[in-house]
């Protein structure tokens with residue numbers, strides 16, 4: 001063990017910073033900095049800028065356009081993007097379905113779909129969960145029946161993130177109704193404009209509509225859009241869910257951004273004639289959160305440096321980071337809202353789904369809109385990607401065999 | 403000491419519960435939210451007809467007697483019912499202030515109209531830098547030949563979008579601290595007075611109130627200096643306790659809908675309620691609720707018996723504790739609902755949002771803990 005900073009990594013960090021300074025347009029960063037979810041245009045515009053530089057798919061193999069970075073470099077890149085307020089790119093495409101396609105797809109599928117993901121042309125949305133198949137995903141009931149050179153899909157998905165923006169949808173459907181649970185499921189790629197698909201937005205607590213229900217009524221999918229083999233969809237799904245947990249679970253860069261923001265705002269906000277940050281009952285609680293954050297960050301660094309081992313939680317570390325990372329994010333965003341005092345209670349409409357409602361006049365300091373929305377999004381983070389209770393089940397099972 | 407509700411108090415609680423169950427359905431609430439109505443004056447009048455605004459106001463002042471205890475029973479019920487009406491902030495809070503200054507004719511008239519529901523009164527005491535401290539304000543009051551000119555910006559004025567009357571605090575120009583504090587009662591139609599903003603995250607009323615060279619005459623001044631501060635402090639304390647009772651109601655509501663939800667929801671072929679971790683989670687939520695209700699009683703006790711410093715400290719302790727555990731318990735209501743919990747279509751998230759808003763009223767954790775800490779330490783050096 002030694003703690004000398006790696007000069008190559010630091011040089012890389014400088015390179016990323018310089019790039020962000022030069023190439024991240026101000027108008028793409030405002031929403032992210034405020035705390036609102038990126039809209040479709042921001043995500044795709046940023047994706048295109050990254051693609052030009054060859055940085056749009058950091059963890060893809062070089063042959064599919066990846067930049068050949070080390071895990072450490074990818075982490076640095078993520079962190080700098082977050083701190084700069086860069087839009088979140090299309091996770092469904094880059095993080096989830098892309099790797100499934102380059103790992104299990106046919107050469108035709110790779111050629112057809114990967115460039116659109118890499119270049120920011122196609123926005124992918126995930127159709128796994130159903131009203132009665134959430135944590136117990138394998139009990140899903142949407143069906144796909146072979147009819148000539150098509151499958152015909154019927155059923156319903158729910159909680160499709162950014163469903164309203166979707167160009168393409170990857171989804172799971174049951175192809176063998178007689179098989180047991182996991183066994184009869186297949187993995188499909190679907191153009192969302194196919195007749196029979198209906199997207200109905202869901203209103204969430206902070207007033208936005210970033211989630212949707214998607215209904216499938218005799219939707220015809222060409223057989224060439226099946227991933228891998230029929231009835232083997234669960235294997236690809238496990239692969240995808242593992243990636244989801246590993247890459248997005250802890251979201252350590254987001255934690256750092258919250259801390260940075262709290263300090264910045266609490267230095268500007270006043271309690272009487274003092275900056276809020278000077279109030280010991282505020283500062284001490286913030287310090288506790290920062291200390292926890294550094295431990296999470298080090299845990300991520302350990303995994304990046306030498307993979308899984310006995311001392312860092314082994315195969316359970318993804319679940320450890322997901323549960324503790326999301327819970328810390330909840331505490332931090334709560335504190336972020338506390339920072340702005342009275343204005344923390346105000347409703348600031350989220351305009352993620354409705355560009356015409358952006359840039360309306362509002363009451364309160366410039367940094368107020370978005371903080372409450374982010375606090376509420378973070379409540380969902382302990383539910384999606386496998387509820388934290390399920391993560392704890394995984395930890396006990398993996399480490400103790402319970 | 404008697405820690406049980408009296409028969410009369412039980413009657414008040416039961417009638418409040420009956421009313422709430424009939425009137426406050428989730429469907430009705432959704433409709434009102436969709437229409438963008440924060441305060442429905444017809445619903446407000448009904449609360450007046452029930453006599454709820456006169457509760458806690460002495461009979462000599464035109465009220466119906468009783469005490470803050472009865473206010474907490476009503477508030478708890480309304481918290482559980484997810485009432486959009488700001489009973490605590492526009493019913494209890496201004497009534498306390500007006501009662502104290504009822505020797506002023508306008509105040510007495512306003513109090514009568516508040517109790518009858520004819521006038522909606524909003525208290526504009528907080529500003530961005532106040533964070534709970536009524537003296538930390540920047541709104542200025544300048545003397546003129548026959549009155550005052552007020553200028554400044556008030557924050558989180560509940561009822562500010564619909565009020566007929568405003569109780570406004572300001573600092574007299576050139577004076578500082580308690581000595582400079584002034585409390586005014588002004589009508590909504592005075593020139594230069596404008597609400598700014600929309601509503602709060604839980605869809606209830608709350609806006610900024612901007613005062614731009616608002617000219618008022620001398621008769622609008624209700625109180626100054628020590629007098630104003632003493633009444634403001636005690637009223638804020640009583641209001642905080644009633645708000646905490648509302649939080650207890652919200653916790654109870656979240657527990658009720660969540661226990662039903664996990665009973666009915668099946669995953670993996672079993673009811674979610676069969677998972678021990680969820681049983682324990684709900685046990686913790688209910689433990690917190692029981693403690694929160696006791697914390698409210700500790701604060702009621704301090705209101706009844708303690709001197710100002712101890713009273714304010716204990717109320718602050720109650721608010722810090724109840725809002726902290728209340729946010730946790732209601733957030734777990736969302737957690738146990740899964741994705742459904744974060745939608746507007748299910749009621750559970752509204753309880754959490756109410757807790758977030760209650761947390762923001764009258765000073766947050768930083769302020770409440772500081773106030774309690776100072777008092778705790780001062781007690782040490784005294785002995």
Ligand SMILES: Cc1cc2nc3c(=O)[nH]c(=O)nc-3n(C[C@H](O)[C@H](O)[C@H](O)COP(=O)(O)OP(=O)(O)OC[C@H]3O[C@@H](n4cnc5c(N)ncnc54)[C@H](O)[C@@H]3O)c2cc1C
Pocket residue numbers: 125126127128129131132133134135136158159160161162211380382383384385386387388389390393667669674677679680737738739740741742744
């Ligand atoms: C903001 C958001 C975005 C999402 N995006 C997508 C998306 O793009 N595509 C998609 O397909 N899905 C998406 N989801 C769905 C998400 O994956 C599900 O919400 C999740 O799997 C939980 O399922 P559920 O909501 O049906 O809750 P349920 O499965 O009904 O569970 C409810 C609660 O019960 C508890 N629980 C469940 N199982 C257990 C257990 N075994 N032991 C102990 N406790 C348990 C947990 O507290 C859980 O939160 C999203 C969800 C949210 C909230």
